[in-house]
Amino acid sequence: MFSKIREVIAKRLEMLRHLAVHGKEHKPDLRRVSLAEFRRLRAKKERQREARLGLKHYLLLAGIRVDSHKVSKIIFNICVALNLLYSFYLIYNFSTSLGYTLAYVMVIMAIVxxxxxxxxxxxxxxxxxxxxxxxxxxxxxxxxxVLPDYLQLVSANIRAGVPIDQAMWLAVRPRFGILAKEIEHVAKQTMSGIDLEMALQEFGNKYNSAVLRRSISLLIEGMHAGGEVGDLLN
Structure with missing residues (x-):
């Protein structure tokens, strides 16, 4: 009797050892799988973030200050609504006018x-x-x-002895429209602590305009040289 009890206990101990060893062998695999899954999710989130930043940049260039994620969601919802309308039309048309079977309609819906x-x-x-x-x-x-008219006003302010940054702010007029808003944005950036040269370079690189970039370069050179740039702007 005692021998049978010892055999049962030995078998149970052997089973526990086997489970312990088996669990240790598989722990590194689980860690590797979880690490690979984490990297995959992180790469996916990084791609989504880059896509949102690209769309956000386009929206800012177009003067639209809305959340890029909200725009993507609206486009996706429009696509879903269009597919629903088209699906209802196909179901109604196939079931009433053409008389197709349910299986055929389901195949068409899957394709849609x-x-x-x-x-x-x-x-x-x-x-x-x-x-x-x-x-x-x-x-x-x-x-x-409107850039030539704006630069003429900036040049006149500089000739009157006004510093370049102040000459730019004083030259803003409502009739300049988009340019006035961009200059006001540059002014807000400088007030928040961003360097004026950096803000101007960001504005110049924002649009694919050689004239705008050349004008910004002249303003920056004038700031560095501290000389008269009124004639150059004219």
């Missing part, structure tokens, strides 16, 4: 939601980016049209 959905979503984002590009181009042309 797994193929047409992504096509519509791509076209919506493409159209939205085209609209943003047109709006950015319009803002750039508008800035270049």
């Amino acid at each position: 939601w797994f193929l047409l959905f992504f096509i519509v979503l791509f076209l919506l984002f493409l159209g939205f980016h085209l609209i943003l590009d047109l709006k950015i181009m319009h803002r750039q042309v508008t800035i270049e049209e």
Whole structure:
């Protein structure tokens, strides 16, 4: 009897040792899997963040100050609504007029939601980016049209003995529109502690305009040299 009890206890101890060893062997694998999963999720979040930053940059260039995540969500909801409307139309048309079977209708619905959905979503984002590009181009042309008048006022202020930064703020007029708002944004940046040269360079690099970048370069050179830049601006 005691021998049987010892055998049972020995078997249980052997089983516990086996489970302990088996658990230790698999712990590193679980850690590796969790680490790989963490890296995959982190890379996915990084790609999403870069995409949002890219869209945010486009929105700022177009003068639209809204949350880029909200814009993406609106476009996605529009795509879902369009697919729902098209699905209801197909279901009604197939079931009443054409008389197709339920299996055929389900196959068409699967194609609509797994193929047409992504096509519509791509076209919506493409159209939205085209609209943003047109709006950015319009803002750039508008800035270049009023830039000579603005620079003449800046030049007149500099000739009157006003420092360059003050000459820029005093030259802002409501009729300059987009340019006036951009200069006001530069002024707000300098008031918040950002260097004026850095704020001007950011403004010059914001638009693909050689005239604007050249004018900003002249202003920065005048700030460094401390000389008269009124003639250069004219």
